[in-house]
Amino acid sequence: MAVKDDNKQVLDFNLQMEKQTDSFPMLQVLNNDGEIVDEDALKEAGLNEDQLVELMKQMVFSRVLHERSTKLAKQGRLGFYAPTIGEEASQIASNYAFEKGDWLFPGYRDIPQLVMKGWPIYKAFLWSRGHYEGNEFDDVNGWMPQIIIGAQYVEAAGAALGLKMRKQPNVAYAYTGDGGTSQGDFYEGMNFAGAYNAPAVFFSQNNEYAISTPRKLQTKAPHLAAKGWAAGLPSLVVDGMDPIAMYLASKKARQWAVDGNGPVFIETITNRLGAHSMSGDDPLRYRTQEEIDEWTKKEPLIRFRKYLEGLGLWSEEIENDWTEVVNEQIDDGVKQADGIDKQKISDFIEQTLEVPGQAAQEQINKFRGEGK
Amino acid sequence: MAQKTYIQAITEAQDLALANDENVVIFGEDVGKNGGVFRATDGLQAKYGEDRVFNTPLAESGIGGMAIGMTTQNYRPIMEIQFFGFVYEVMDSLAGQMARGRFRFHGTRTFPIVVRSPYGGGTKTPEMHADSLEGLVAQTPGLRVVMPATPADAKGLLLSAVESNDPVIFLENLRLYRSIRGDVPEGYYTTPLDKANVIREGKDVSIITYGGMVHTSLAAAEELAKDGIDAEVVDLRTVSPLDLDTIGESVEKTGRVVVAQEAQRQAGIGAMVMSEISERFIMSLKAPIGRVAAPDSVYPFALAENEWLPKADDIIEKVKEVVNFD
Numbered sequence: 001m002a003v004k005d006d007n008k009q010v011l012d013f014n015l016q017m018e019k020q021t022d023s024f025p026m027l028q029v030l031n032n033d034g035e036i037v038d039e040d041a042l043k044e045a046g047l048n049e050d051q052l053v054e055l056m057k058q059m060v061f062s063r064v065l066h067e068r069s070t071k072l073a074k075q076g077r078l079g080f081y082a083p084t085i086g087e088e089a090s091q092i093a094s095n096y097a098f099e100k101g102d103w104l105f106p107g108y109r110d111i112p113q114l115v116m117k118g119w120p121i122y123k124a125f126l127w128s129r130g131h132y133e134g135n136e137f138d139d140v141n142g143w144m145p146q147i148i149i150g151a152q153y154v155e156a157a158g159a160a161l162g163l164k165m166r167k168q169p170n171v172a173y174a175y176t177g178d179g180g181t182s183q184g185d186f187y188e189g190m191n192f193a194g195a196y197n198a199p200a201v202f203f204s205q206n207n208e209y210a211i212s213t214p215r216k217l218q219t220k221a222p223h224l225a226a227k228g229w230a231a232g233l234p235s236l237v238v239d240g241m242d243p244i245a246m247y248l249a250s251k252k253a254r255q256w257a258v259d260g261n262g263p264v265f266i267e268t269i270t271n272r273l274g275a276h277s278m279s280g281d282d283p284l285r286y287r288t289q290e291e292i293d294e295w296t297k298k299e300p301l302i303r304f305r306k307y308l309e310g311l312g313l314w315s316e317e318i319e320n321d322w323t324e325v326v327n328e329q330i331d332d333g334v335k336q337a338d339g340i341d342k343q344k345i346s347d348f349i350e351q352t353l354e355v356p357g358q359a360a361q362e363q364i365n366k367f368r369g370e371g372k
Numbered sequence: 373m374a375q376k377t378y379i380q381a382i383t384e385a386q387d388l389a390l391a392n393d394e395n396v397v398i399f400g401e402d403v404g405k406n407g408g409v410f411r412a413t414d415g416l417q418a419k420y421g422e423d424r425v426f427n428t429p430l431a432e433s434g435i436g437g438m439a440i441g442m443t444t445q446n447y448r449p450i451m452e453i454q455f456f457g458f459v460y461e462v463m464d465s466l467a468g469q470m471a472r473g474r475f476r477f478h479g480t481r482t483f484p485i486v487v488r489s490p491y492g493g494g495t496k497t498p499e500m501h502a503d504s505l506e507g508l509v510a511q512t513p514g515l516r517v518v519m520p521a522t523p524a525d526a527k528g529l530l531l532s533a534v535e536s537n538d539p540v541i542f543l544e545n546l547r548l549y550r551s552i553r554g555d556v557p558e559g560y561y562t563t564p565l566d567k568a569n570v571i572r573e574g575k576d577v578s579i580i581t582y583g584g585m586v587h588t589s590l591a592a593a594e595e596l597a598k599d600g601i602d603a604e605v606v607d608l609r610t611v612s613p614l615d616l617d618t619i620g621e622s623v624e625k626t627g628r629v630v631v632a633q634e635a636q637r638q639a640g641i642g643a644m645v646m647s648e649i650s651e652r653f654i655m656s657l658k659a660p661i662g663r664v665a666a667p668d669s670v671y672p673f674a675l676a677e678n679e680w681l682p683k684a685d686d687i688i689e690k691v692k693e694v695v696n697f698d
């Protein structure tokens with residue numbers, strides 16, 4: 001008699017739920033206390049001393065940029081600003097694994113990665129204020145910070161397919177948050193990239209909140225990473241407060257994609273220690289200070305500082321000197337942004353279609369005549 | 373000159389676009405081996421390979437996003453939305469992203485994407501396939517909306533659309549695919565975007581229309597001629613942006629206007645044409661402008677659609693009303 005012995009497994013719903021929960025252990029190399037918990041992984045990350053210092057400098061840069069941006073926003077000298085405090089490893093250490101030729105598709109909180117890719121600070125400020133010159137990317141392989149959550153995923157899939165068809169040794173990489181994983185485009189992007197085996201790396205920075213909605217209200221899935229499996233992607237959960245784990249996971253994902261194996265999905269476990277944005281959001285309306293304090297203990301700069309100080313690569317003095325340098329760069333950025341010419345309405349119309357229609361041309365002429 | 377169907381002209385244009393520019397790629401649901409559900413891309417995958425002409429997963433937003441992303445690698449995508457009734461699924465890519473792309477990047481990046489899609493009723497499609505939704509995209513700055521009425525225009529306008537660095541929504545009237553034939557010039561040629569065409573000259577009244585209704589209007593004009601009314605038919609060809617000069621010349625010549633559209637009356641292209649005429653050429657008018665449009669209901673189910681769609685008789689009646697106005 002023929003025997004089919006896996007039917008019980010198919011019908012075991014409890015087993016399925018257990019598997020979903022147990023299938024995604026979190027990658028961690030550097031723990032909260034700044035201790036290496038996996039020497040092999042550290043070796044695999046392969047960061048030399050210069051790179052460790054450079055990564056720390058970039059993360060401090062991001063923190064200082066956050067602090068200054070927050071102040072500038074309070075003074076009314078920035079427009080929209082989404083705080084990045086706490087997410088330096090998730091953003092910067094992942095970005096550090098990519099190359100100049102790779103294409104970055106950020107969300108609106110991912111300003112630091114764009115700046116690291118070469119987008120001048122003053123342009124980031126102009127973008128925030130709402131000035132069109134902020135959006136000139138020149139030779140930076142980056143995309144405007146995406147406002148429509150999820151759209152960056154489908155666009156990254158297209159860029160990745162294009163890179164594959166052009167036989168470029170590069171990838172497209174995109175960032176969204178935990179809320180972003182609820183969008184249809186989130187799945188469509190991963191699924192398209194997967195279907196074409198296109199070189200893309202997708203990040204969901206699970207920072208626990210989409211404005212006020214907690215992660216647990218976004219989905220029943222115990223891990224966001226499981227959503228990558230739905231599209232057939234290798235899918236990882238990574239400690240998003242651990243710069244070494246973030247770098248290692250990103251580097252391996254990039255290599256996998258460049259080698260022609262298709263896209264990868266990475267869920268980073270991090271936390272938004274600040275407000276959603278500086279436009280009137282008060283986190284204490286929907287979360288407690290205790291919760292923020294608990295997460296603050298895990299934030300990436302504390303542990304990375306400890307680790308690098310232990311190696312003799314970092315000190316308070318180095319950090320202070322570097323902070324001063326960053327502050328100067330930011331001062332210059334503000335100055336440069338302040339000096340930009342006013343936008344012209346005629347220019348708005350001219351930038352809409354390359355060849356304006358008849359009515360649009362009349363409007364261009366009218367506004368130009370008025371000096372607008 | 374060879375006589376070709378509307379859809380043959382569209383296939384030929386895509387064939388030439390692929391041959392002319394290696395950056396042109398075509399993708400959409402079922403456009404590959406199957407040649408599209410209407411065979412608009414018939415044989416193109418076999419001729420140009422799976423890298424140039426390929427199927428996508430079944431997700432319109434993914435198709436739109438992919439087209440946008442591919443422009444980063446200097447591709448010029450022709451993406452197909454299988455039916456324009458499905459456009460709601462890809463509205464962000466069209467109106468939110470590619471339409472605003474050039475503006476957002478302050479002119480430093482362009483989005484040379486052609487979105488081909490069949491629209492329009494009268495072929496008993498299942499519901500949500502046949503709507504005339506050009507108004508949705510025509511009101512979005514940053515998109516060109518092209519709606520050819522003849523095989524020759526379909527070919528020439530499609531090649532212009534591919535050459536344009538602006539995103540073009542290229543709407544093909546489903547009813548015309550195999551119901552009309554026309555002379556189509558051989559080889560590669562372009563028909564200018566933004567230029568309306570006086571497809572039938574007349575002196576008594578201007579029927580201003582586009583897409584499938586051009587043929588309905590021409591049929592009406594033939595009938596009207598029997599009653600001694602000499603109707604001019606203006607085919608807009610591009611409904612956004614509008615060619616106001618050609619509209620104006622016709623209005624100034626006849627002094628009487630009927631606009632005809634297959635879409636519902638509310639907030640349509642016809643309304644835009646009427647308002648431009650009122651603003652610019654009202655002193656040339658000898659009568660109020662007449663309008664023929666579908667009723668302001670949801671597009672009906674297949675058994676009733678031919679009752680509901682505007683017909684030649686509706687145009688004839690409206691033209692007579694406008695012509696007889698003193």
